[in-house]
Amino acid sequence: MMKRTTYAGLVDEQYLDQEIVLKGWVQKRRDLGGLIFIDLRDREGIVQLVFSEEYSESALAVADQLRNEYVIEVKGQVVRRSEKEVNNNMRTGKIEVRVTEINLLNKAKNPPFYIQDDINVSDELRLKYRYLDLRRPEMQRSLKIRNRITQSVHSYLDSEGFLDIETPNLTKSTPEGARDYLVPSRVYPGHFYALPQSPQLFKQLLMGSGFDRYYQIARCFRDEDLRGDRQPEFTQIDLETSFLTAEEIQDLTEGLIAKVMKDTLDIDVKLPFQRMDWDESMDRFGTDQPDVRFGMELKNLSDIMKNVDFKVFSNVIENGGQVKAIAVPGGADKYSRKDIDGYTQYVERFGAKGLAWLKVTEEGFNGPIAKFFTDEAINQQILTAMDAKVGDLILFAADNKNVVADTLGYLRVAIAKEQNMIDESQFAFLWVVNWPLFHYDVDLKRYVAAHHPFTMPNEEDVHYLDEGEDPHKAYAQSYDIILNGLELGGGSIRIHTREIQEKMLKALGFTKEKAQEQFGFLLDALDYGFPPHGGLAIGLDRFARLLAGRENIRDVIAFPKNSKATEPMTEAPSTVSDKQLQELDLFVTKTDED
Amino acid sequence: MMKRTTYAGLVDEQYLDQEIVLKGWVQKRRDLGGLIFIDLRDREGIVQLVFSEEYSESALAVADQLRNEYVIEVKGQVVRRSEKEVNNNMRTGKIEVRVTEINLLNKAKNPPFYIQDDINVSDELRLKYRYLDLRRPEMQRSLKIRNRITQSVHSYLDSEGFLDIETPNLTKSTPEGARDYLVPSRVYPGHFYALPQSPQLFKQLLMGSGFDRYYQIARCFRDEDLRGDRQPEFTQIDLETSFLTAEEIQDLTEGLIAKVMKDTLDIDVKLPFQRMDWDESMDRFGTDQPDVRFGMELKNLSDIMKNVDFKVFSNVIENGGQVKAIAVPGGADKYSRKDIDGYTQYVERFGAKGLAWLKVTEEGFNGPIAKFFTDEAINQQILTAMDAKVGDLILFAADNKNVVADTLGYLRVAIAKEQNMIDESQFAFLWVVNWPLFHYDVDLKRYVAAHHPFTMPNEEDVHYLDEGEDPHKAYAQSYDIILNGLELGGGSIRIHTREIQEKMLKALGFTKEKAQEQFGFLLDALDYGFPPHGGLAIGLDRFARLLAGRENIRDVIAFPKNSKATEPMTEAPSTVSDKQLQELDLFVTKTDED
Incomplete structure (x- = not known):
């Protein structure tokens, strides 16, 4: 083989008149x-090769047999086009490269789709x-961006004194949280490891060990039904520090x-990021993942509406x-009654029983409920x-706090997208801080930890965990980092005394025995x-997806699973031999054919 | 909390007269x-704190209550001791630090062992x-060295154009090789993912994707019985390149x-490393993991012994x-007949039927078989x-090639260790190259791939894979990197055409159908x-162990498993709930109590 001198995609005028080797x-x-022209592709891009009798008869003969996706190495001279x-x-x-020598390194069958962006398969x-x-190219670019992120993370955290420490992937099942992937033990029949949902407890223990600053680019696993932005295995940039405040x-x-x-x-981002209380975020944006690239914020009209003779409100x-x-700026003309009916239907999923609206016209309010709004002062x-003006459309939600927040929070984003109100080139980071310590899980019908059971309440709220007090009033030293209306990550100050940790587990419904068994x-x-x-x-997956500008995290993962958690190339998961099951003392009670 | 200004272990004369905050x-x-002296420890070391009424009455009062492992923060002035x-x-x-302010951050029970090196528990x-x-401290140092290695790897490979690309941990079981850890699928009853034994096939596919240079610090899993240097999960620095030769x-x-x-x-290591053919390594050292920090090489005396009238030989x-x-230099005096009998017993495990020996004395050879050596010329x-001189002990092995190699190869190392012939401060790297493509597995009673089934034979040996030829004659483009007589890693040029890969699988006993199903x-x-x-x-684990100078890889892993593959702290693996098993359609056929 010849020794490559540079990548195809990097050959520019600097190489003029030089002899180069490409693969x-x-x-x-x-x-x-x-005269044969070949576009030669490698990971850095494409360069044009020219073959002619004049440069090499034998090379021309080889070029004559080339088909798409054949693998070649060439030597040639860079000339101006x-x-x-x-x-x-x-x-x-x-430029182009006049080829004087070529070796065919491998042939290729005709691929099932073209190797280019924007394929429709x-x-x-x-x-x-x-x-x-x-x-x-777009997939190459996406994985390169992901690589650049991880390189950047290693370099920054190393310079800040963080130690990269690996935590186990074969660990203990903790049913609190999402569903664990289990790994049967061969040595102890009926015993299972669990793949970690996060390195949470291990990284806390590393702080107990005095490492002071830990990080890891950690693989995590959750056996949950998959939505668009979820994968059975995912990766997080995971860090933990001792002796620092939430702000630090x-x-x-x-x-x-x-x-x-x-x-x-x-991109130079402006520091520091905005820090917004959870309460404020919910109030202004109806969500704890606010997209602050556009306005159209939620306004509380309850005080005003008290004085309006409109029973629904x-x-x-x-x-x-x-x-x-x-x-909605300019929404009065843009949206027909039918359009708004569509939104009314959309917000039903959040529990909204309807969607009242008013158009602001030169002549005053317009719309089915306009008749209730006769007081000019009001x-x-x-x-x-x-902050509305003529031509705007006002959309109302009237319900309990949660329904109102969801309805207007989601509506705000949906309309902004539809109206191209969002500057997609912007990267808007902010912190949402001071979360409630607990939140009520409607599926489980009980309070769960809003962040996780190891989160430290705000100092002045610790007493809420005491006997006879209402723990659900407590706020926590927790914080989420939001990018463009999506949660990029989150964290908290953790509980560092047994006393508070035991109270917290009790507030979550753990008996003393269960707490000791599990934690x-x-x-x-x-x-x-x-x-x-x-x-x-x-x-990391979401961060990479957003920076690469992709719609699906599968595009920033080399070998992702599909929505059924299978991998179509290797066909994992697959059946295994009886011997393998016997060694694990396992019996499958049901099969696909059942 | 106060803001820490530096680590305790870093306070030296540069800080004299400064006010600092430590935690x-x-x-x-x-x-x-x-007057109370406290040794304050953090991850960088220990510093001496002094408390006195003179510096702060209240701080002295707090210091009076401190016990070992209490967590504190202090402010004070650095003075000369x-x-x-x-x-x-x-x-x-x-120096020492005169403390003017202290906060007790957490108390501690008396730990079950002292926090110091060389504990005997x-x-x-x-x-x-x-x-x-x-x-x-020795554990902190070990994990810091491991961190330094990974930082170094990221930095070097990034600068060489390698892309860090993650490959799946939930993948397909390939029974060829070691035993897989299985992960039951909840979606497809009776189907299992396998945890990867290595990213081998994925990294090859990434080369097929044109990424050109891949690397990953990859977690790997093998469900095998554990020996000293093995863990159920381990980590490798994994890399793959396109278009390069083995030498490159x-x-x-x-x-x-x-x-x-x-x-x-x-440490500045001298490049390039020595590259030794596998045949030569076996011949001179009796092993493919030669420790070249000392001599005492194996010499083939077969030609000479043909002419000696000693039937055993x-x-x-x-x-x-x-x-x-x-x-053995100077071994004639050092080793008694009884010592040598000990070695005779030791080498039985390698199949040796005995261990002949001669002592070289001023009067000629000495020992039980000396009587057969009467010809002065011989x-x-x-x-x-x-290359023996008076005072040396010559140890002979006479058997088939493998028994001789094992006997003398292991004996050479055992004696060198016993005689302190090894400079432990040295790091001796070398390559063992040109391995046989196959080796005979005595347990499986068949030929298996010496490296793995995707290894490219030497070009001139490819024909051995053809019908009617003996594939076991083939040598491979594979190479191991050895450090101080231990395999640190290995690799190969891979097969890149379907034709050769199919022949290789056939030579390994795969039917066409089995090959297609599996690969x-x-x-x-x-x-x-x-x-x-x-x-x-x-x-990575072994590399870190050797650089940290530890005896066991457990010492460079934060949370390792013990020899029963369990983790005594969390007690993983553990039993799981019936609900968890039902969701996986699994039934345990045997329990601990059986």
Whole structure:
């Protein structure tokens, strides 16, 4: 083999007149009769090769047999393209390579889809031929961005004194939380390891060990039904520190994110990020993952509506509910009654029983409920509160706090997307801080830890965990980092004394015995001089997806699972031999055919 | 909380007269009546704090209550120690900190063992209280060295254009090789993922995808019975490249190792490393993992012994066997007949039927078989061949090639250790190259791939895979990197055409159907323009162990398993709920109590 001198995609005018050696794949062949042009592709891009009798007869003969995706190595001279051949959109667009020597390194069958961006084939086919899908430039770019993120993370955290420490993947099942993937033990029949949902307890123990600053790019596992942004295995940038406040951890994280943004996309983000209380975020955006790239914030009109003789609103307020609204700029003309009916249907999923609206016209309010709004002074109050002007559409939600928040929170984002109100080139980071310690899980019908059971309440709220007090009033030293309206990661200051940890587990419904069985090793560890500590985890897959500008996290994972948690290329999961099951003392009670 | 200004272990004379804030653990308290000395420990080391009424009455009062492992933060002034207190062995030994302010951050129970090096407690206790064990300086140092290695790897491979790409941990079971850990699928009853034994096939597919240079610090899993240097999960520095020769991959790896050695231990290793053919290594050292830090090499005396009238030797030679020997310098006086009997017993495990020996004395050979060596010319040939002189002990093995190699190979190392012939401060790297493609597995009673089934034969040996030829004659483009007589890692050029890969699988006993079922996705991928490629994996755990100078890899893993593959702290693996098993459609056929 010849020794490659550079990548195809990097050959520009700097290489003029030089002899170079390139290796790669045939992207395209054009035969002009005695003159053959080959687009040669490698991971850095494409360069044009020219074959002619004049440069090498034997090379021309080989070029004659080339087909798409054949693998070749070539030696040749870099020359300027003729003027009409110049392509200014490509790094290599001003030059071409006159080939004097070529070796065919491997042949290729015709691939099931073209190796180019914007192919129109099923996800399933792309996953089955993943090795071909990954040849496409947009996939190469996506995985390169992911790589650049991890390099940046290692470099930054190393410079900040963090130690990269691996935690076990074969660990103990803790049914609190999502469903565990289990791994049967061969040595102890009926015993199972669990794959970790996160390194949470181990990283806390490392703080107990005095490592002071830990991080890991950690693989995590959750056996849950898959939605768009979920995978059975996922990766988080996981870190933990001792002796720092929540704000100091946020500062460190901002430094990390700033470096990542600079290294991956050459973007300078402005520090510090905005820090918003959870209560404020819910109030203004109806969500704890606010997208602050656009306005159209939620306004609480309850006080004003008390004075309006419109039973639908006033009843809700009397019953302890809220009336809130968003004003869609220019929405009065854009949205027909039918359009709005569509939204009414959309918000039903959040429990909304309807969607009242008013159009702001030169002549005042317009719409089915306009007749209830006859008091000019009140109408002016509404317009002022909504910061609305003629031509806007005001959408109201009147219900309990949660329904109102969900309805307007989701509506706000849906309309903004539809109306192209979002500057997609922007990366808007912010912190949502001071979360409630607990939240009520409607599926489980009980309170669960809003972050996780190891989260430290705010100092002034610790007493809520005491006997006879209401723990659900407590707020926590927890924080989420939000990017463009999506949770990028989150963290908290952790509990570092046995006493508070035991109270917390009790508030979550653990008996003393159950707490010791499940988390005894942590409780014991807290007895031996645990430092105050806290940390954070950032979802790498989502972070990479957002920076690569992709719609699905599968596009930033080399070999992802499909929505059925299977991998179409290797066909995992698969059946195994009876011998394998016998060694594990396992019997399958049901099969596909049942 | 106060803001820490530096680590305790870093406070030296540069801080003199400065006010600093430190946080850490109480290592030791000495109460001199009105004057209390505290050794404060953090991850960087220990510093001496002084409390006195003179500096702060309230701080003195707090110091009075401190016990070992209490967590504190202190503010104070750095002053010079009185001359008789100076300790030149410590970075902080010339100074102490006069404490003006202290906060007790957490109390601690008396730990089950001291937080110091060289404790004499069972491994089981250390693992149960791993968070305390990890506080000990030697454990902190070990994990820091491991961290330094991985930082170094990321930095070097990034600079060499490698992309860090994650491969799946939930993948397909491939019974060829070691035993897989299985993960039951909840979606498909009776189907299982397997945890990867290595990312081998995925990294090859990434080469098929054109990424050109891949690496990953990859977690791998093997469900095998554990020996000293094995863990159920382990980590390898895994890399793969396209279009490079075996030598070029070795060069790259040497650059990586040189950087790691410099970054971790500030050692400059000499490049290039020695490259030794597998045949030569077996011949000279009786092993493919030669320790070249000392001599005492194996010499083949078969030709000479043909002419000696000693049936034990001549019969072996006539039957196709060998007579080889090592000469132990100064061994004639050091070793009694009884000592040598001990070795005779030791080598029985390798199949040796005895251990012949001669002592070289001023009067000629001495020992039970000396009577067969009466020809002065032959005796001189032996001495010359062995490079032996008066006072040496010559140990002979006469048997088939494998028994001779094992006997003398292991004996050579055992004696060298016993005689302190090895310079333990040295790091001796070398490559063993050109391995046989297959080796005969005595347990399985069949030929298996010496490296793995995807290894490329040497070009001139490819024909051995053809119909009617003997594939076991083939040598391979494979290479192991050896450090101090231990395999640190290994790799190979891989097969990149379907034709050769199919022949290889056939030679390993795969039917066409079995090959397609197990490795169909790889075979198919080879059809679509696969580049020539090859790579290597280095065992990170062992590498870290050797650089940290530890006896057991458990000491460079934060939370390892014990020899029963359990984790005494969390008690993983554990039983799981019936609900969990039902969801997986699994039934346990046997329990501990059976």
